[in-house]
Amino acid sequence: MSTRRTGLAMTKLSQVGVLGGGTMGSGIAQTALLAGVEVTLVDVDQGQLERARGVIGSGIERLVSRARIEAEQGEAALAALNTSTDLEALASAQGVIEAVSENLALKQGIFERLEHVCSDARFLASNTSSLSIQEICERMQDPSRVVGLHYFNPAQVLPLVEVVVPLTASDEAVDTAWAFVESTGKTPVRVKDTPAFIVNRLLVPFCLSALRLWESGVATAEDIDRACQLGLGHSMGPLATADLVGLDVLLDVAESMQREIGEPTLSPPTILRRLVSAGRLGRKTGRGIYEHGS
Ligand SMILES: NC(=O)c1ccc[n+]([C@@H]2O[C@H](COP(=O)([O-])OP(=O)(O)OC[C@H]3O[C@@H](n4cnc5c(N)ncnc54)[C@H](O)[C@@H]3O)[C@@H](O)[C@H]2O)c1
Known part of the structure; x- marks a missing residue:
């Protein structure tokens, strides 16, 4: 990476907090646990915490x-x-990864609290x-x-x-977060705080172009994907990926x-709007661009 590694950043973290025990939070927690890091997982919903423990338990069993x-x-x-279910449980965390629902006001409120609760944490990361x-x-x-720290789904699998x-981050926070990611066996890449970062910035226009191609009748969905x-x-x-992500x-x-970038390649084609308004959202509804068996 381009920034200088601070000495402190090289110390391996032994205890981190993960906020949000849904799809991403449970995968991120599993990755850290398997790297020998103690994890405190916080969610407002006790049921989600129980589900997360079950998901992590069966993920680990599968590996065994x-x-x-x-x-x-x-x-x-x-x-x-x-x-x-109490955010105060993160008081002794050395680093925190937030993976709660994608809502700006919710995340802003959480980071305002984390600043005071996690006074010893060396980085406070969002998985937005x-x-x-x-x-x-x-x-x-x-x-x-x-x-x-933008992980990919499934976070326990994708590297x-x-x-x-x-612009506001210190080198120490970036270096520590980077070292933490590496210490859990993942591969970090560095990107500026820009809309959709790297992967989604490339993937979204790619999926939209494939939808336009399909809409225009140039080829079947199967042949575009093949x-x-x-x-x-x-x-x-790209069309199978769009169905997996959810149309x-x-x-959205x-x-x-x-809105942010304004490039014509990001304009959603009519077929995408029609599929969504028809409730054909992809794999999660059993039907999207493709028919998905139950
Ligand atoms: N699902 C993906 O493919 C994916 C991939 C990369 C990043 N992300 C990002 O990760 C984040 C989480 O996504 P997800 O798919 O895991 O969502 P999810 O709906 O599966 O989980 C969100 C969890 O946040 C919890 N939560 C809500 N408010 C909370 C609060 N105040 N305190 C603690 N927990 C709270 C919910 O109870 C829920 O368990 C989002 O920012 C999303 O953009 C998602």
């Missing part, structure tokens, strides 16, 4: 049954998971996919510890983490990126 980790390592990882990190920390007195660097898989070496075509999510993200 496939001989990817020793049974003792799995047991130790699960024993290092603490859960709470589409919000500006600088806006998320706008209500804090000192935003220098805040960075973005990439985008380290999002706002062409990208076999011609570009992609593991999944409503794709539409495209509209918000278009």
Whole structure:
């Protein structure tokens, strides 16, 4: 990376907090636990915490049954998971990753509280996919510890983490977050705090272009996806990816990126709006661009 590594950043963190026990929070927690880090997982919903413990437990069991980790390592990882509905439980965390619902006001309120509760944390990170990190920390007195750590779904599997660097972040916070990501076996890339960062900035216009191609009748959905898989070496075509992400999510993200960036390639095609208004949202509703069996 381009910034100088501070000595402190090289110290391995032993205790982190994860805020939000949904899809992303549970995957991020599992990754840290398996790297030998103690994790406190906080969610406002006790039911979500129980679900997260179940998801992490079965994820770890699967790794043991496939001989990817020793049974003792799995047991130790699960024993290092603490859960709470109280944000104060993060008081002793050395770093925090926030993965609550994608809502700016909610995240701003949380970072305002984290600033005081987590006085010893060396970084306070948000896993937001589409919000500006600088806006998320706008209500804090000192935003220098805040960075973005953008994991990909499923977070316990995909190796990439985008380290999002706002103008307000200190080198120490960026370096510590970067070192933490590496210490859990993930690969960080550095990106400025810009709309959609790297991967989604490229993926969204790609999916929209594929939808336009399909809409214009140039080729079938299957052939568009097959062409990208076999011609570009992609593991999944853009239309299958759009169905996986959710066509409503794709539409929301495209509209918000278009507002900020204003490029014509980000304009959602009519077919996307029609599919969404018809309730054909992709895999989650069983039907989107493709029919998905139950
Ligand atoms: N799902 C993805 O593919 C994906 C990928 C990368 C990043 N993200 C980002 O990760 C974040 C979480 O997404 P997700 O898909 O895991 O959502 P999710 O709906 O599965 O989980 C969100 C969790 O946040 C909890 N929550 C809400 N308010 C809270 C509060 N005040 N304090 C503590 N917990 C609270 C909810 O109870 C829920 O368990 C979002 O910012 C999203 O943009 C999602």
